[in-house]
Amino acid sequence: MGSAEVLPVGRRVAYWRGRRRLSQKVFADRLGKSKSWVDKVERGVRSLDKLSTLQEIARVLRIDTAALVGQDTAPVQAKRHGDGVERIRAALSRYEIPLGKLAGRPVLPVERVLRDVEYAWTTFRHARYPQVVDLAPDLLINAQRTDVHDRGSGRGPLVEAYRVTAALLVKLGDAELAWLAVDRAMLAASGDRELVAAAAVQLGQVLRALGRAREAKPVMLTAAYRIAPPVIEHGAPVELSLCGTLLIQASLAAAQDGNESAAGELLDEAAGMAQQVGDGCDHHCTAFGPTAVDVARAAVAVENGDTDEALAWHEKATTRSSWRWLPVEHRAAHLLDVARAYLHSGDVGNAARMLTEAERTAPSEITHRPAARDILAEVVRDPRAPTTIAKLAATLGVG
Structure with a gap:
């Protein structure tokens, strides 16, 4: 298309109409519009505010809708991370430690592995999922080997490697493999109440991702009350x-299981603790605080089908000055x-609009999360969808 790519x-409508050798009058007749309407569209006086209109124009011009929104090349499918996930699977499938096969690779000091784990968490919290996919296999292997040589100090980094x-x-939609990783985390954490609680978050x-909300709730409550201080105020x-x-987590599980009252009670209990902790902390990568509880209230309301309440909590959370203190991936997930x-x-x-904002906040949240692509597909199929979402959908091959 050459220089027309930036139009x-x-x-673009005028360009393709010319390529198809259609006059404005003939083009207008085929669309069921007036010649004046076509002229205004082509001059930019009238905007195309409905995706259904854009799709009808593309049909008449015999082109893909993507060509009208600036994506004339083949759609870029969301990266499936097949090779990277298989490397993670391979790392989780190694049994060299119990089999005593530790030769051939240097053992990293605990301090180095701890730095690597912290970097992986930071990268994840910034929603740079492809980079974490690349980091995870070596991180897992190194953390396992270091733990063998230092059972005391090496256990924390190993649990965190499994957690991240x-x-x-879970973000990439492979809950079964995630279950293997978190099961390893729980086993590695055994005996340390703080590490067990941290692993239990994942x-x-x-x-919940596996649809086991009913089993999740009692497990979460057991873990929560095991780490709870004897006197909450202290x-x-x-x-x-x-x-x-x-x-x-227990509240989200209760909501997913249809127990609306229990979900609300658990969030109220969490809110009291959040007031003591305050915003701006991130102990064990939890980002826990009043804003995180408001975000969770919105998620529970969505699960309960209460749109008005969800939007009210969204408004409260996002107007807090501490909204920007939440990790990028947390904010983008909330927008979804x-x-x-x-x-x-x-x-x-x-x-x-929320999808567009989520994509601006954390592009990988849209590009690499199957759940996000499902929402995008549902939006773009609706004839009332605004044209602003069409380019993103076309880029990802969603529709």
Whole structure:
């Protein structure tokens, strides 16, 4: 298409109409529009605000809708991370430690593995999932080997390596493999109540992703009350953060299982702990605080089908000054929940707006999460969808 690649939509319509040797009058007749309407569109005086109109224009011009929104090459499918996930699977399938096969690779010091784990978590929290896919296999192998040589100090980094891997795999839609990773984390953490609580956070995510919400809730509550301080008012921030986050996981599981009242009660309990901890902390990568609880309330409301309540909590959370303190992946995931809420209410325009905002916040949240692509596909199929979402859908081959 050459220089036409940078043209606005109206000029693209004119370009392709010319290529098809159609006059404005003939083109207008085929669309069921007036010649004046076509002229205004091509001059940019009138915007194309409905995806259904854009699709009809593309049909008449015998081109893909993507050509009208600036994506004339073949759609770029979301990267499936097949090779990377298989490397993670291979790393989780190695039994060289119990079999005593440790030769051939240097054992890294605990401090180095701890730095690598912290870097992987930071990368994940910034929603750079492809980079974490690349990091995870070696991280797992190195953490396993280091733990053998230093059973004391090496256990923490090993648990965290399994945790971040499980969190990543949930994002990528491979809950079964995530279950293997988090099961390893729970076993490695045994005997250390703080590490068990930290690993249990990802266990809750994995069980919910597997549709095992009913099993998840009691497990989360057991883990939460095991780490809870004897007197909540005197609890250490790390204990309160882990306990509160596990209560959030239990609440989400209860909502998924249809127990609306239990979900609300658990969030109320978590909210009291969040007030003590405050915002801006991230103990064991939980980002727990009042804003995180508000975000969780919105997610529970979406699960309960209460759109008005979900949007009210969204408004409260995002107008807090601490909203920007939440990790990027946490914010983007919340925006996807809000997009679901708008879809439930039939508000396709605002659902598209939330998807666009999520993509701006964390592109990988849209590009690499199957759940996000499902929401995008549902939005773009609706004839009322705004044209602003069409380019993103075309880029990802969603429709």
